[in-house]
Amino acid sequence: MDRSGGTRKRSVLLVALLGAGLIAVAVALNVSFIVANWRAGLLLLVGIVSFAVLIGGLALNTAFLIREIRKSEQHDAFIHAVTHELKTPLASIKLYLQTLRQRELSPDKQHELIDTMLEDSDRLQRTIDQILLAGKTGDARRVDNATTVDVSAVVDECVTLAGKRHHLVNGEVQLSVSPGTFVVMGDRDELVAAVTNLVDNAIKYSGDRVKVAVDVARAGARRVSISVRDQGIGIKGPELKRVFRRFYRLPAALQSRVRGTGVGLSIVQAVARRHGGRAYAESRGAGRGSTFTLELPMRSS
Amino acid sequence: MSRVLIVEDEEHLAAGLKFNLETEGLVAEVEENGQVALDRLTSEPNEFDVVLLDVMLPGLDGFEVVRRLREAGRFVPVMLLTARSHTDDVLRGFEAGADDYLPKPFDLAILLARVQGLLRRKTWLRGGEAAGDEALEEFRFAGKHIDFREQVLRWDGTEQPLTLMEATLLRYLVRHDGQTVSRKVLLEEVWGVREDTDTRTVDNFIARLRRYIEAEPSDPKHLHTIRGVGYRFVSEPAD
Numbered sequence: 423m424d425r426s427g428g429t430r431k432r433s434v435l436l437v438a439l440l441g442a443g444l445i446a447v448a449v450a451l452n453v454s455f456i457v458a459n460w461r462a463g464l465l466l467l468v469g470i471v472s473f474a475v476l477i478g479g480l481a482l483n484t485a486f487l488i489r490e491i492r493k494s495e496q497h498d499a500f501i502h503a504v505t506h507e508l509k510t511p512l513a514s515i516k517l518y519l520q521t522l523r524q525r526e527l528s529p530d531k532q533h534e535l536i537d538t539m540l541e542d543s544d545r546l547q548r549t550i551d552q553i554l555l556a557g558k559t560g561d562a563r564r565v566d567n568a569t570t571v572d573v574s575a576v577v578d579e580c581v582t583l584a585g586k587r588h589h590l591v592n593g594e595v596q597l598s599v600s601p602g603t604f605v606v607m608g609d610r611d612e613l614v615a616a617v618t619n620l621v622d623n624a625i626k627y628s629g630d631r632v633k634v635a636v637d638v639a640r641a642g643a644r645r646v647s648i649s650v651r652d653q654g655i656g657i658k659g660p661e662l663k664r665v666f667r668r669f670y671r672l673p674a675a676l677q678s679r680v681r682g683t684g685v686g687l688s689i690v691q692a693v694a695r696r697h698g699g700r701a702y703a704e705s706r707g708a709g710r711g712s713t714f715t716l717e718l719p720m721r722s723s
Numbered sequence: 724m725s726r727v728l729i730v731e732d733e734e735h736l737a738a739g740l741k742f743n744l745e746t747e748g749l750v751a752e753v754e755e756n757g758q759v760a761l762d763r764l765t766s767e768p769n770e771f772d773v774v775l776l777d778v779m780l781p782g783l784d785g786f787e788v789v790r791r792l793r794e795a796g797r798f799v800p801v802m803l804l805t806a807r808s809h810t811d812d813v814l815r816g817f818e819a820g821a822d823d824y825l826p827k828p829f830d831l832a833i834l835l836a837r838v839q840g841l842l843r844r845k846t847w848l849r850g851g852e853a854a855g856d857e858a859l860e861e862f863r864f865a866g867k868h869i870d871f872r873e874q875v876l877r878w879d880g881t882e883q884p885l886t887l888m889e890a891t892l893l894r895y896l897v898r899h900d901g902q903t904v905s906r907k908v909l910l911e912e913v914w915g916v917r918e919d920t921d922t923r924t925v926d927n928f929i930a931r932l933r934r935y936i937e938a939e940p941s942d943p944k945h946l947h948t949i950r951g952v953g954y955r956f957v958s959e960p961a962d
Contacts, residue, residue: 502807506779509806513828514735520831521743538735 437487441480448473496669496684503671503683507549511542518542544587549683555615556668556685559692565609570721573604573613573646577638580617588625594632595621600639604646606718608697613718616693616701617648619686620714624652626680627712641717645699649715657705657712665703666691674708690716725842726750728771730760730788731804732780736827740775740834747835757783765795773841776821778805778812786819793820793886798874800841800887804829810923817927822888823914844891862897864958865945867936869893876935883935888913892928896946896956905953929954 452473456466518535521527527535581597584590606613624634633653641647655674657665664670668688675682687701694701698719705712727744731737732755744751752771754760757780764774778785789801803816803824816824823837862869867878874890876883885893892913896904906922914924929948933940947955 506806509827510733510736513806514733514739516828517736517739517743517831521739524831525743525746535739538738542735 434488434491437484441484444480445477448476499671500669500684504549504553507681507683508546511545511549514542515539515546551615552619552683552685552689555612556689556692559612559689559696560668563696564698565612565696568607568609570605571608571610571613573606573648573718574599574638576610576613577617577636577648580614580621581636584618584621584625587622588632590625590632595625595634595636597636598638600637602640604638604640605721606646606697607721608718609693612693612696616690616716617650619690620648620650620716623686623714624650624654626682627675628652628654644720644722645717646720647715647717649713651711651713653711656708656710657703658708659705662703662705666701687714690714694718724748724750725772726752726770727838728760728764728774729753730757730774730780730785731755731777733777736777743831743835744838747839749838756781757785757788761788761791764792764799765797768797768799771799772845773838774799774801775838776801776803778803778807778816786815789816789821790819796884798884798886800845802837802841814923814927817924820886822886841887845887859894859898862958865936869897885935889928889931889935892925893932896932896954897958900956900958903949903952903955907953909953925954 452469455469518539522532522535577599578597581595585595621634621636625632628634631653635651637647637649637651639647639649655672657672661672665672666687669684670688671682671684691701694716699717701714701716703712703714727749729737729740729744729751731740731753734755737753737755741751741753754763759782760774760776760780761783764771776785776788780788783791785803785805789803792799792801800822801820803821804827805812805816805824806827813824823841825834825837860870860872862871867876869876869885869890871890871894874885874887876885876893892909895909895913906925909925910922929946930940933943933946936945937943944960945957947957949955
C-alpha cells in the first residue's frame with residue numbers, strides 16, 4: 423500500500439508538471455498571437471475565451487484527479503481493514519472447529535471453545551451489519567417507517583450489551599439518564615447501531631483503563647442529547663470533523679492498531695441526519711479523552 | 724522439547740494456536756506486541772525454535788519484526804501468518820527474511836505440518852536423520868565454505884549467517900550440483916509447499932543466495948537461471 427501510495431504521489435506530481443507545461447505553452451502561444459495579430463480584435467477575444475476554458479478545464483481535471491486519488495487510497499485502506507475484520511474471526515472459528523473435530527476434549531474445554539466461537543461469530547456479524555448499514559444509510563434521506571422510540575431504553579440496552587461484549591464488569595461504563603422521558607420518531611435499529619458505535623468506540627479508544635460516561639439529557643426545548651465521554655486517546659482539533667467521514671481513521675488509531683473499518687462514525691452521522699439531528703465530537707486534544715454527542719429532535723407531543 | 728513463540732494480538736487465535744501446539748507436545752508461549760516479541764527474541768537468542776508471527780501487530784508490524792530480527796543476526800525460523808494474502812505481501816514477507824507463510828484462515832493440519840516441517844528441517848540441517856540420505860554437514864567450493872550445521876557461509880574471513888530456508892535451499896542445490904531443478908520442484912522439496920504458491924518466492928531466495936555466493940550477482944557463475952525451467956547450481960564452472 424505504501425508503494426502504491428508513492429506511485430500515486432508521483433503521478434500527481436507528473437500531472438501538475440504537465441499542467442504547468444501546458445499553461446506555459448498556452449501563454450507563449452497567446453503572447454505571440456497577440457504580438458502578431460494585435461489588430462484582429464475578435465480573434466483575440468475568441469482566443470482569450472478558449473484560453474480561459476482550457477485553463478479552467480485543466481484545473482477542474484486536476485482537482486477531480488486529486489479527489490479520486492484520495493478516495494481510492496481510503497478505499498484501499500477500507501478494503502484492507504474489512505478483509506482483516508472478516509478473516510480474523512473466521513480464522514479463529516475455523517481453528518476452533520478443527521480443534522473440536524481432531525482432539526479428544528473434556529466437556530468443559532468443549533464449552534470453552536464453543537463460547538469463543540460464538541464471540542467470533544458475533545464479531546463477524548457486527549462487521550457485516552456495519553458494512554450493510556453503511557451502505558443503507560449512505561444516502562442522506564430521512565428514515566422511512568419511523569416509529570416512536572424510547573431513547574433511554576435504547577441507550578440502556580446498548581450500554582449493557584457493550585459492557586458484556588468487552589467483558590467489563592466493574593462499572594467501567596456509567597450511564598446516567600436525566601429525569602423525564604425522551605421519545606423520538608425514528609428507526610430503532612439504526613439508533614441502536616449509532617449509540618452502540620459511540621459506546622464501542624469509547625471503549626476501544628480508551629486503552630487499558632476504560633472509564634466511559636454516557637449521559638442522556640435534554641438539549642434545549644425540543645431535543646435530546648446522548649453524549650459518550652471517554653478518557654482515551656483524544657482527538658486533535660483539525661480531526662474533530664474529519665473523524666465522521668466515511669473510511670477516515672485517526673492516524674493515532676492506526677498506529678496503536680485499534681480494530682475498525684472506518685465506517686462507524688460515518689454511520690452515526692448519517693443516522694443523526696436521517697433523524698433530523700446531528701452528531702459532533704469534542705476533545706481537549708490528543709491523549710485527553712473525547713466526547714461524542716448525538717442530538718435528536720424529540721417527538722412533539 | 725521444541726519451543727514455539729506465537730506473536731499474535733488476536734486473543735482467540737493465539738489461545739487456539741497455543742492449545743494445539745501444546746497438545747502436540749511442544750512448548751508454546753504468546754506475545755501480543757511486535758516490539759516486545761522482538762526484544763525478547765533478540766535478548767534471549769535460543770529461547771525458541773520456531774516463531775509464528777502475525778503481520779498486523781501493535782508496537783511493530785510482523786514484516787518489521789522479522790527484518791530487524793535478521794539484522795540483529797537472529798536466524799530462528801519464522802513463519803508469517805497473515806490475513807493479507809496478496810502476492811505483494813507474501814513477497815514482502817520473504818524479502819524481510821521470513822522462512823514460510825500461511826494465509827489466514829488456515830487449516831490446523833497444514834499449520835501443524837508446516838511447523839513440524841520447520842523444526843525438522845532444522846534438525847536435518849544439523850546433520851540429524853534425514854529421510855534416506857546421508858548427512859551433508861558442510862560444503863566447499865570456489866573459496867567458500869558452507870557450514871550447514873551452523874547455518875553459516877564463510878569466505879575470506881567473512882561470515883554470512885543463513886536463514887533456515889536459505890540454508891535448506893542451498894543444501895538442496897548443492898546436493899543436485901550440476902543438475903537443473905525447476906521452481907516447482909524447489910517449492911515442493913525445500914518449502915514443502917504443494918499448493919499453487921507463487922514461484923516468485925523461489926526467485927527471491929535465489930536472488931538472496933546470489934548476493935552471498937556470487938562475485939557479480941547480475942552475472943552468476945555458480946547459480947544459473949535456466950530460462951523457462953528453473954535453476955542450476957554449478958560448484959565448479961567449466962571456464
